[in-house]
Amino acid sequence: MTEREPIVSVVTPTFNRADYLHHAIESVLAQTVDRFELLVVDDGSTDATPELMERYAGDPRIRYFRQPNQGQSVARNRGIREARGDFVCFLDSDNAWLPDKLAKSLEVFRENPECHVVYGDYIEIDQWGRELGLNRMRRYSGAITPELLKDNFVSMNTTMTRRGCFEVMGGFDEADRLAEDYGLWLRLSTRYCFYYLAEVLGFYRVMEHQISSDKRRRLYANEKILLSFLETYPDSVTSEQRCRGLSHFYLRRARFLASEKSYLEAYRDIGRSIRQDALWPGPWRGAAKVTLRAVIP
8 A cells, every 4th residue: 555545444325414414524534644535425315415525526535426325234335345445434424523533543453453443432412413412332342242242332433444354254234224233243243353442533413303213223123133143153152141142132122112111012022131041130120120110100
């Protein structure tokens, strides 16, 4: 790689996000490192996205690809294939980074050559850009598969991944249209070392009307992805780790369902949690809390 070639390839899939895409692009251009490329993959937008991208046509750091609408996984995989950098990052078109996101991630790789994926923390913002609060991810580094079974704590928009990982393990499952990153991190975790960087790296935009419905659908999509992963990679964890991971997962979903007053569904998930790991006190305590929530509004 010559000095003129990028070290980092930033992949931004977009679909009808012209109102926010500008902020995502500008946050990449404001990075404190200069050897990067930004690949914007337009997944068939029908809004003003093409006109917006014309404003950046003269910037050699930006490449714009337009394709028929096929979903974010297809768009991200297109970006991975087009990437020329040693490292790949993902930034959704309605999110943004802090200026030192790339620099801090690259420093981790320089200090930890055994590392293949870096992820960190982010601040949630609303649709107007107002800060809602800091979201600190779980502090797991190394071989993280057993912990990933419990929850997808790797925030895609904070990650930086060695490009070779995708060449060996493949990219996103294009059949998944929701929670598609979960399956990717599970697969990569079977072979590669992850590193949690305890730094705020960017902003994640939360649309108020989507919070509840998206979380419910994502949790059920995660179950499908999780069970498929365990079937495909049965030796990735021990039997004990599998049971404990599934027990945690079902209890976590039960808590959310209870918060939505879906008590019957919550009890079913608590039952699933107990069947996976009856000796763990978590689901038993969860059952008591759900009962109290149902009885005492």
